[in-house]
Amino acid sequence: MPANASPRSSDSNTASSSLHAAVADDFAAVNRTIKEQLASRVPLVETIGQYIIASGGKRLRPLLVLLAARALGYQGDKHISLATLIEFMHTSTLLHDDVVDESHMRRGRATANDAWGNAPSVLVGDYLYSRSFQMMVEIGSLKIMGILSGATCIIAEGEVQQLTNVGNPDVDETVYFETIQGKTAMLFEAATHSGAVLAEADPQQEAALQLYGRYLGLAFQLVDDLLDYQGDAKAMGKNVGDDLAEGKPTLPLIQAMAAGTPDQARTIRQAIRQGGLERLDEVLAIVRDTGALDYTRARAEEMSAKALEQLDFLPPSRYRDSMADLARLAVERQH
Template identity: 80%
Template sequence: MAGAGGKSDPHGASKKHRTRIPGFANSLTDSHYMQLNASPIHAAVAEDFAAVDRAVLAQLNSRVPLVETIGHYIIESGGKRLRPLLVLLSARALGYDGDKHITLATLIEFMHTSTLLHDDVVDESSLRRGRTTANEHWGNAPSVLVGDFLYSRSFQMMVEVGSMRVMEVLSAATCTIAEGEVLQLTNVGNPDIDETAYFDTIHGKTAMLFEAASHSGAILADGSAEQQEALRLYGRYLGLAFQLIDDLLDYQGDADTMGKNVGDDLAEGKPTLPLIHAIREGSPEQAKLIRRAIRQGGLDQLAEVLTIVHATGALEYTRARAEEMAERALKQLDTLAPSRYRDTMAELARLAVDRQS
């Protein structure tokens, strides 16, 4: 992986963006979004999702070709598009029948995509969802700048939504997300992080955008104060459950299933919940080894760490916490009237802990 200056030569980037990427479709409609529209968790809002697809394509338009190329590449890179889905489901579950939820879902997707571009540069990642990251392909500078473009475009769309309350929620969310990313960065290599600090970090870096998506959808639909608060918490707990399972899978998945390498978090020196639990519950010798592995980063001690993680029940504990968060998310849906939208939101909470990637 190149450093901050690697692969960022503007002439090299221009040459690369003119090269067709194998397996890269010219239109989002031709590939990943078509698969999503056929997915059971997207079926309740399939038409809305198709409209989001069209809006994404329209909003990626730029007079700078490299912006479009990298934007398409990262949005095409996979994922379940859960954050825009939450906007659509939350709004529809509360009876919204306008069309601004499409713009709102699109800007949430742009906010998320911009964080992915920035995260991969910060983490020096070379693989995401089984594909080469944008920073590995084009370099750090183009990736950061296109991330900035997507963030800026998302704020343009916020203005189009026309709700000061939605803008207030989303602008506050961007600050929390940025703080979460900085907090995670400052925690790298620190084995003294406790569970409370860990949850604070993952709320900011992951759960906050889930929370903002479901909350803003409820605000747009003019739900009651109780419903808006319930859907805000639903998104928070759902996001926490997803991140907990992500951190668990880093110690029991595989690259083909997960789209990233096993042990990536350990290699980066990230003190995630499986390691925090293993330090707390392991013997002094086991705790010492894991603490050293976190400080040093890398994978030299991966085998030993995996043995300790399994021996201390760290994965079972992490899964139990994820299940707890999913149950909390489910409970928030009691404020909604029965509908296929609410049923899908309940299914999402179950999916959060049952998935393998």
């Protein structure tokens, strides 16, 4: 049966646990390697690094490396280092993002910049980036180095593009997708693409896994942006309306302006320009009444379906099944 024809799971928690179970030993090895590679002669580096890495989250990007490599029959051990350095790259972006966004909470607890200040957070983020490139060299694949070094540039561009979008109600859907492709989907794509290269995939499988990661990352970001207007604050570890408070023109707002009345569009444009939450109740009503939330979910489901289609190029295995579960979980989750 094709990967995209698997039954739909009704229990996202079961899907989450099963996709980790497929690579449980590898995942444990990644966690051990993370702790080993965080070692530093400067105690604060280790303290902040451990704090942010231990703060929760699904560690999806390293998981994708493991699943991609194993789905193609990889039998070596370099996928452990590759998964670890991908997590370091991700963690460094979190440290930097929280400083840029002046965030005080992530995953339900204080951000590193809130606990230690901006300067230590930025510098430890730099350290983790540097450590990831050390590990990249040790893997010894010029092609993987090319994928990951290119990804870091695109991720940085995506973050800058998001910053320039803040307070701009004229951002359209095309620019929005370019932004989330850079700031979020690119590292998902790099994780699966580099895992495929490590496993010496044939060109068709390599391309399929690269696209799987891209579409999966887009689906996750779309649902994140959707949940900002209908999620559970306690479960998400952030406040509903945080994106609006920062003046971020995400797809629910972009679509609401496109589908709403001139007055509704005017209200949202003003809310984006001003930031803050003074008009949150009005905006929540508009994104709901215009169908913008349903539209955003439909686009997320479209990306998830495209990710599932790519798995048809892989041989049947429990690893491929876990990747299919993950594509479905991306749009079923509530936080």
